Structure formats: C-alpha cells, structure tokens
Amino acid sequence: MRKLILGVIGPSMVVSFLLAIVCIIDPGETLAMDQHSWNNQEKAILRSLWLGSLDPLPVDPSNKYSDNPKAAALGRKFFFEDHFSGNMKVSCATCHREDYFFTDNLPLSHGMDTTPRRSMPLIGVAYNSWFFWDGRTDSLWAQALGPIENKLEHGISRTMSAYIISKYYSKEYEELFGSLPDFMEDAFPHHARPALDDPDALKAWVLMTPEQRGEVNKVYVNMGKSIAAFVRTIIPQPAPFDRYVEQILAGETITSRMALTDDEVAGLRLFIGKAKCTNCHNGPMFTNSDFHNLGLPQRGKGGPDMGRAAAITEVLRSEFNCLSKYSDAHPNDCLELRFIDTSDKKYVGAFKTPTLRSVTERPPYMHAGQFATLREVLEFYRSQADNPELGHKGLTDKELDQLEAFLHTLSSPVSSLQAEVK
C-alpha cells in the first residue's frame, strides 16, 4: 500500500511542479486564453454558424426572375408602394420596416387591422424552405402575394393590383414581362379574388372569363416574383460574432484583440453546448427553417393558432405553389413540396424557427410577440424543462446573462439592394 501511494505521489508532484512553473511564467494570460480555446469539434460548429459559411443565395427554380436586377429594382418599388392597400397607406414596408431590420416593433402587426401574428424578420429569408411563420407557402414570391389579399394586411385584390401596376408601372413591367392587357378599360372588376371571406369579390372573380382570370393571375404572379427578387437581397453583414470566428479559425492568440468579451464568449460556449440552442438555431442564419411547438401562451384574436398543422394542406393545394402552372420550376425541382411531412398532428401549434441575426435589435419576440425582451424569452426557455425540443433546464441566472450577451454579438447592419431604376 505504501509503495502504491508513493507511486501516486511521484507523478502528481511532477504535474504540480509543471503547473506551478506555467503559472509563474505566464500569469493571467493563459487563463484568459483558455476561454478562447476551442477543440476541433467546437471549431467545426463555430465555422458552421459563421457568416462566411453562408452559401450563395439559393436558386429559386419556381421564379426565373429571382436573380434579375431589374425585377429586383421593380420589386423594391412594389415593396414600398402604399397604393397596394385598401386605405392607400399600407405597404410591405409598413410591417417590414427597413429601419427596423425589416420587421416591426409591435407584438401583433397592424396593416388594415391587427393581425394574429407578429411580422416575420426578413433578414436572409431567402434561405428558408418555407415562408410565413407556419410555412404556408413554398416560395418567397407566393409569400409576397399572401398579404396583398389579406383583409387585415393590405386588404386589396389581385385585379386591383394589376390595375395599379398598369397605371403606375406599365413601362417597367412590360420591359420585363411583356405587354400588359388593358386593365384601364373597366373590362375587369376592381375587386375580384378567389376568396371565401369576401363573397362579393369571389362572385366577381367567378364571373370573369377563364382567360381574364389567367391574365390577372399572370400580372399578380409577376408582381410577387419581382418583390421576391428584391426581398432575396436582404442579407446580413458580418457581425462581431463572425469576426470572432474568423480570429479563432485564423489562430489569433492575443486576448486583447479578440472581438468578443469574456462574457460573450461564455455565452457562445453555452449556446453551442449546454444550452443546446443550436438544436434549432443552426447554420449561418441561425435557423433550421423547421417548425416547433415551444408551448407558448396563445395570443391574438380567434381560436387556438394551429400553426404548421393547418398550413400543410394549404401549401399543398395552393394555386401558387412550386408545382402550379405559375411556377417556373420543373416538377422534379420542387423537393420540399414533394417530400413535405404531412403528419399534421406532429405540427400542432408549431411555428418556424426564426433567424437570430440582429435579434437583440428588434423586439418583441416569438410568433405573436409574446415577450417584450430577450430576457423573458430566455427565462421562458429555462422554464420549459419538460419540452424535449428545448432542454435548456439547469441554466443559472449568470448563464442567462452570458447567453444574452452573446446574442448581442449577432447584430450587424442589413445590406439590401438599392434602387437602380429611377
């Protein structure tokens, strides 16, 4: 037994001695550097979150105009055009404010009236597979058309949109999409749309000839495709977090030069580790673009919000989906729609994971603005210990502080296309 103990003490003496030497030579600096040292697996995760890993804008096979600069310039005008509304005051930019990271500061957005959900942040939205909080469209152009005919948002119709385009944008439109039918000559009703919530508009729509409906739809779809071409260009610029990852990948060792503070780095470590945030907030846009029910309190008018569960059939039967005649895609390219998970029970009350880029700059939070501050969000996550999707339990107050500090490092200006056409 004595031999054994001596055998143990021997090597441990050597170890302690070495430790002591290290401490004498390099007081402080080593400890501080420890915080910035990441193993290979962690570095791989950091790289995966880094903006430098962001792929080029994904091709939208259903929109052949998506990378056309002229379409984007026209789409930008449409985006800010408040004629496309029942009271001539609402544009896309009303709820997607350019000065507020293309969302707004309201718990529930307000167009013509108050909507049941919050406005979705548009930063890097083109990288999503599904659009809206519940993913009820499978392309950005189909998404852009939804609010126009929604009574609570723009509150107009596709015939009215075609009329406005032919009145104010005919030249730019025709340059891109060919000649417009003569909408000016009262040949078309001003308020006609295939909607069950407006019998008059529906009747007017049904009474139009199939050719007329086709012509209106064509203009309406091109309007959506132009808006999508613009919204695609809304992408984040590098944030302090991205600069930090660059430093780590480049092997920077001088602590004082690091782009993040100790607390921020501690938060980052939690984010990719113990707090399991990367379960859903992964990739350079910090989202998996999938749908999850977090057990959030219900908010807004009407019955319970079914979220994704109700959107599955909606997107499958949508007149503007990837497989529709208005899509430019070959059916084989409509992968998301073809392989859509139709098990709706799984998605009751599930909403899309939003991006965390610039998240601290644009409260309130969650799909119906349930929380005014990020701290409330983090507290809520911690409280949901039983939800296997979250699993953030056991976080201390200090750790929540650190996570919050880290989230601040994701803030960066948004670059978006400037209008090229006068």
Next chain:
Amino acid sequence: MLEGIFDKIKREEVMKKILLIVGVLFFLLAGCAAKEEETTGWYENFKKQQQMQEMEAGQMQEMAAEQGHMEAGQMQEMAAEHSHGEAGQMQEMAAEHGHGEVKVTKHFDESLTKLTDNNLYSLELVVPDKYLKMGVNTVEIIVHHATGGDVPQAELTVTPWMPSMGHGVMQKPVITERGGGLYSVDNVVLSMTGHWQLQVKVAKDDKEDAAVFDFPEVKAMGHQHAMMHAPPPEDLDFSTMKMTANEAFHVTYQSIGGQIRINRIHSWELTIKDAAGEPVNDATVTVVGDMPEHGHGLPTEPEVSTMGVGGFYRIDGMKFTMPGWWVVTISIMINGVHDSVSFNLNIL
C-alpha cells in the same frame, strides 16, 4: 497555494486508485456471487453499483480502508451468504403467493407486469420512455418464474400487434439476453398511432407460454409532446454497412453528393444484398428516421425507388434539421422475408 494544488492532486490520485481497488474487489465479489446463485445476477450488481456511486467520497475512503483489512476469502464468504439469504427470501415470498396475480418482487418501480396465460412465468416490462411511441422503441423484459426467481436462457419472441387493424409490422424486434432473466428488446417499430399490443412468447425447456401487454393509445411523439431524453449510448456504431437484425440482408448506405449537410434535402444510395452476397432487387423498402433524444422523426417523407439492378435503391427526400444523434431504420421485405436494420448518424 502551491501546497493546496499538491494536496488536491494527491487526494484525487489516491481516490482514483482506491476506487479502482474497490472496483476490482467488487468485480471479484460479484463474479463469485453470480456463480453461487444465478438469481442475484445483474440486478444485485446494478443496485450495488448504484449505491456505491451515491456514496460520499469520504465514506468511500473509510469503506475502502476497512475493506483493505479484510481478507479476500472473508469477503467471498460474505457475498455468498448475502446472495443465499436473498434467494431464500425470494422463494419464501413467492411461495406465499397464489395463482392468477403477479406478486413477484419487481426489479423496477415503474415497470408493467403480466402473468403468462398458463401461469408459468410472470413478465416484467420496462419501457424506458415510460410509454411507447410511434416510431422506434426499445423496451426491456425481465422473465420471472411465476413462483419467483429470474429465468435466464429463455427464448423470447416479441410481436407488436395492432388488434383493430389485424396487422403487425414488417420490422422484427431484436432480442438480446443480458443475463439474470433480463432481455432487452430493440427495434420495436410501431408504424402508426393508436391501439397497440406487445405479444410476448417465452419458451424454455419445451415449456412455452405467452402474455400480451396492452397499450391503448400510442401517440405520435410529435413536437408538442413532452418526453424523456434518450442520451446516445457511448459506444454508438456509426458504420454505414450493416447486417439486418435477423441477418437476412446486408445493407450499405451512402449519401449522394458526399457528407450529409444539415437542413438540406438530399438522396441516399442503398445497396441490399442477401446473406449469400447476391444483390436483392425489387424488394419493398421503407425508411423511418428518428431522433431518440427528441422523439420525433424526419421533417420530410422520403421515397424509395429500386434501380432494378445490382441491389441498388435510391432514397430521395432525406433531410435532417437538428444536429446530433439520428437513427435511420431501413426495412426490407421480399418474398415473405421481412428484416430491418438501423443506422446511427451524427449530424453536425
């Protein structure tokens, strides 16, 4: 300061050695006990190990010191006495029990018990996640004699069954005996929600008996359900080439386009060969993805198509939206032969 580090490291090293000694002694002890009496087996070891772990470090040291003085022989005697006592008690207890009702000592608090139809055995079913879910499940069964005592080396058959539909599943559960009457049952695949039964048959020494466990409401463990986490086993096998559970087929998968990337719809190429190495074409192949730590499946519904030659198949529509441990189960059915294989994946 320096002294402090010294002491700490010394203490830790000594503790490690002591733990090692205790471990070795314990192992010997357990081994002897197992030889003496089969019924103690794994469960006693398991319990003791747990108790040991729960002990405070201080206590541990004291104990180790005490044990150090003991002779190995003494300890063996003690262990033997202990296990005899235990077995005797169990038998006594069992003798008191009448027929029809299960009254053997349960090894797990939250397990379900059932007496087999001819009162030969009483079965204890442990569902690790507390309830079965749609998808891939793993359960454990402890076979007791109806009169008490565990039953090792029995032949178990477990069949998931949907009484209202009159069908089971293609996937066959995989049974592994763990010793001392414990059997783990992997790959219990429930293909839909609703009323399920697990039919368990036990055969040993020409005596066969069966029992049915009923699960009136198996749910889709969707996003809204709270459920237990299943942390990945440490020795997870990530190989892309495997035999099916009943060794009927040899399956290889490969992601087309290289490494699987998170959040991307992609395709897999499967190669299926029979046990003799001949390619298997035109089998009915299904794919189920599951994330055991979260209890939900793939965010897509993949499609499998056969290439018609070389045992090649293509799976389109694979997508993983969470990093971590995924299990993809491939089921193969051809000419009345059903078999399946589960691949583990670590998505980054």
